[in-house]
Amino acid sequence: MPKIQRSSEEIDAVREKIMDHALDLIVTEGYDGFSMRKLATRLGIAAKTIYNYFHNQDELYLHLLIKGFDQLLDRFEAAVRTAEDPMDQVGAMIRAYVDFGLDHANIYNLLFTWHVPKYRDYIGTPMEETAHRELTRALKCAEFFMDRMTACLGSDIPVNREELRHEMIQIWSQMHGYVAGINNTLLQYMHPDPVSLKEQIIGRIVTNTRREVAALAKRPALKIVPRETGTRKG
Helix, strand or coil, X not given: CCCCCCCHHHHHHHHHHHHHHHHHHHHHHCHHHXXXXXXXXXXXXXXXXXXXXXXXXHHHHHHHXXXXXXXXXXXXXXXXXXXXXXXXXXXXXXXXXXXXXXXXXXXXXXXXXXXXXXXXXHCCCCCHHHHHHHHHHHHHHHHHHHHHHHHHHCCCXXXXXHHHHHHHHHHHHHHHHHHHHHHCCXXXXXXXXXXXXXXXXXXXXXXXXXXXXHHHHHCHHHCCCCCCCCCCCC
């Protein structure tokens, strides 16, 4: 009897189930303790069945990262749609980032906190192409954030992307510091209920961001310099 072919929707559903359980297993066992054999046991299937959906363990892991960054980007895009003013959009993305990190601590930790393989670890391996796809997704989140910061400066101000990138890294570090501090319980030693500080922390990050972006727009290096016309003197 011929094998019944699964629809693309059914295949995607199985892949999602595998990834969900893989993430749970990495959380409980650690990245080094994760294996396809353990995952198969958790799913109640033969290990070879997983290979029908993912070529190997590294591909499964990288697709977990891709999924996580896609989820974060979806949050950013949804946040931007809630406001018209670019600075309000940046504020909404800051909130979206913090909420994502706290609501989905497991995938957040895998993306940003734990010491796990990154793109450079796969250079020169069969997984380099998939790892590059993951890196592209990750950088797309950062570029999307930077684009909204650029919009805050207005169209009449030439942008020093490197200086703007430094500001973004500072903002990102503040967001990550708070989220990671809660997820790893460190902040619980400094405050009895650090989650209750969320609105205050977000408010301060947004205020600092507004101040830094405003200062960035006023720096001489970013002001328009009229182009010289006529013949250059010897």
